[in-house]
Amino acid sequence: MARAVVAVGLTIAAAGCAGHYVLQAIKHMEPQVKQVFQSLPKSAFSGGYYRGGFEPEMTKQEAALVSGVSPTANKGKIRDAHRRITLLNHPDKGGSPYIAVKINEAKDLLDGQAKK
Missing domain, CATH: 1.10.287.110 (DnaJ domain)
Structure with missing residues (x-):
């Protein structure tokens, strides 16, 4: 029983350390990510959907x-x-x-x- 509690505690601590590392890595990459998104064309975020219905006769x-x-x-x-x-x-x-x-x-x- 005690071994299971220790194992769960160590797993939670490892997950917390990994999460902290990931957050720090993302924080350092934020300027580069913003630059990449700004360099993409605006149509990349529009979803590619045509706004409007069908014409009475298809063109x-x-x-x-x-x-x-x-x-x-x-x-x-x-x-x-x-x-x-x-x-x-x-x-x-x-x-x-x-x-x-x-x-x-x-x-x-x-x-x-x-x-x-």
Whole structure:
């Protein structure tokens, strides 16, 4: 019993010393971390989400935003992006049927205007 209490005490003391060391290391690295974050572009922190809803009629620009490809992407890139996004947002796996329709609409619009 006494051995268990001593072991627990030593474990807590070791964790406290390790935590103190980590905090001191972070304190010394703070200026470099701030400099790195300031050098990153602002878009790195925006989350990459498009603020706004869908247009009444999908445009090529909106289709590109939905698909995550360039408006001038070739058919192969459009199909790969469509497959990836569809797998992530499929209604059978908890995705929205409305979003699935918009993904398919974007693929059809871009695919119809893309070069081989």
